[in-house]
Amino acid sequence: MSSEEIGPLNEYQIAAQTGAAFRVKKGQTIRVVDVEGEQVADLVCFARQDTKEYLSSGRSIDYNEKLNLSTGDILYSNRSNPMLAITRDEVGKHDFLFAPCSQEMFRLTYNTTGPHPNCLDNLAHSLITFGIRNHQIPTAFNIFMNVTITADGRVSVKTPLSTAGDFIDLRSEMDLIVGVSACSAGRCNNFNCTPIRVEIYRKDISG
Numbered sequence: 001m002s003s004e005e006i007g008p009l010n011e012y013q014i015a016a017q018t019g020a021a022f023r024v025k026k027g028q029t030i031r032v033v034d035v036e037g038e039q040v041a042d043l044v045c046f047a048r049q050d051t052k053e054y055l056s057s058g059r060s061i062d063y064n065e066k067l068n069l070s071t072g073d074i075l076y077s078n079r080s081n082p083m084l085a086i087t088r089d090e091v092g093k094h095d096f097l098f099a100p101c102s103q104e105m106f107r108l109t110y111n112t113t114g115p116h117p118n119c120l121d122n123l124a125h126s127l128i129t130f131g132i133r134n135h136q137i138p139t140a141f142n143i144f145m146n147v148t149i150t151a152d153g154r155v156s157v158k159t160p161l162s163t164a165g166d167f168i169d170l171r172s173e174m175d176l177i178v179g180v181s182a183c184s185a186g187r188c189n190n191f192n193c194t195p196i197r198v199e200i201y202r203k204d205i206s207g
């Protein structure tokens with residue numbers, strides 16, 4: 001019986017506009033599921049052995065020689081070590097350019113004056129359990145976030161291509177601390193923020 005048939009080792013139900021953080025071991029698979037569809041999940045990770053090693057958008061784009069990462073691609077750390085391998089991707093459109101949404105982003109982009117749930121705070125509140133602080137949180141791998149780029153370099157956020165139940169599988173390439181936030185920015189999620197589910201499988205469940 002395969003690991004997928006046995007079912008996940010752990011499961012995290014992340015309510016709309018909230019986050020979660022957890023440990024995974026090298027070789028385990030993180031499945032991020034868009035429960036209702038058109039929902040972005042910001043994912044960051046840190047090396048368990050030394051949290052000064054973290055997910056790097058810049059190095060991942062550099063070594064993969066592309067902006068759109070999908071099945072077969074590796075996500076690297078700031079120290080150029082593989083952190084995650086994308087082993088299965090039902091959507092194929094994610095972003096690795098935008099910083100996690102924040103209170104300041106809501107003020108600058110949406111003119112929001114009062115407190116607003118945001119990915120940076122969601123990640124920081126969850127990751128503090130592991131001693132990781134707000135200023136350590138890097139550019140997230142923005143799963144299901146649909147950003148288009150014009151020839152002259154203008155970026156715009158579109159509705160995610162994911163439908164209910166779509167998922168991406170990421171195999172951990174080292175022992176990790178992982179943070180995931182169900183994004184609370186309206187335009188990222190077709191103005192309907194919904195939950196995300198994370199399932200951890202014992203081993204690689206690809207192919």
Ligand SMILES: [Zn+2]
Nearest residue numbers: 101119183184
């Ligand atoms: Zn967000």
